[in-house]
Amino acid sequence: DELARFVTGRALDTLAHYRATREDLDTATAALTRQLAQQRAAVASLRRERSAAAAEVARLARLARQSGRATAARTRLTGVIVGTGDWLCPVAGPHAFSNDFGDPRPGGRLHQGVDILAPRGTPVVASVSGVVSDHPNALGGLGYFLAGSDGNTYYGAHLEGYAASGSVAKGTVVGYVGNTGDAAGGPPHLHFEIHPGGGAAVNPYPTLVRYC
Structure with missing residues (x-):
């Protein structure tokens, strides 16, 4: 137990x-x-x-x-205003222009510059010092590029003829107003573009209003 x-x-x-x-x-x-x-x-x-x-x-x-x-x-x-007070109007003579940047163009394009109307043969000058290269093409006719010393690129078109190219001083004549390219038959004018820093075109109208 x-x-x-x-x-x-x-x-x-x-x-x-x-x-x-x-x-x-x-x-x-x-x-x-x-x-x-x-x-x-x-x-x-x-x-x-x-x-x-x-x-x-x-x-x-x-x-x-x-x-x-x-x-x-x-x-x-x-647009933006380029230049520091000594920028030159690209057309050295009587002229007229309006704000036609962005206007529609044939083929669905938009106008990438401003058309500066002037008598045929009016001198076109370098707005700043830089390097000018001729750029003939179907649309612009006798066109040119100016790689400006200010870091901007400028393009002009429809020239009647070329003048100076290469390294140029501000105010150097680079061509003459005409109506070549797709402007043939229309009024003579300089198609003018501004590409800040070499990038996309911006409306040059404010700059032209200030300096032209």
């Missing part, structure tokens, strides 16, 4: 210890499960925040690109 009671007591103690240990394990497992769920929720929240932040960055980048394109478009249409 004593042995039976001893064995039974030991068994009960072991069972109680097992149950207590099992309860501790269950409690710890439940706590770990809750922590894991919280961590997963935190990770999911961070992923959502990162996704939202990436979407916001992309949205701001799109807005910046759109704003940049809009600003560039406005600059191209309204």
Whole structure:
């Protein structure tokens, strides 16, 4: 009987210890499960925040690109004034012009410059010092480029004839007003473009108004 009671007591103690240990394990497992769920929720929240932040960055980048394109478009249409006070009007004689930059042209083109009307043979001069290169072509007829010392590129077209080329000083005659190219049969004029920094053409009208 004593042995039976001893064995039974030991068994009960072991069972109680097992149950207590099992309860501790269950409690710890439940706590770990809750922590894991919280961590997963935190990770999911961070992923959502990162996704939202990436979407916001992309949205701001799109807005910046759109704003940049809009600003560039406005600059191209309204133009910028180049020159520092000593810039010269490219037509050295009586002339007239209007703001016809961007006007539609045949073939879906848009006018990339301003047409300066002047009597045939009126001298066309370099507005700034730089390097002049002749550029005859089908549309512009006798055209030229001036790589200006101010960092800008200038293009003129429809000349009656060429004059100086290569390195030129400001005011050097580079050609004469005419109506060659697709201007044949129309009034003599200088088609004149300004390309700031050698980039896309911008409206030269504000510059011409100031200096011509």
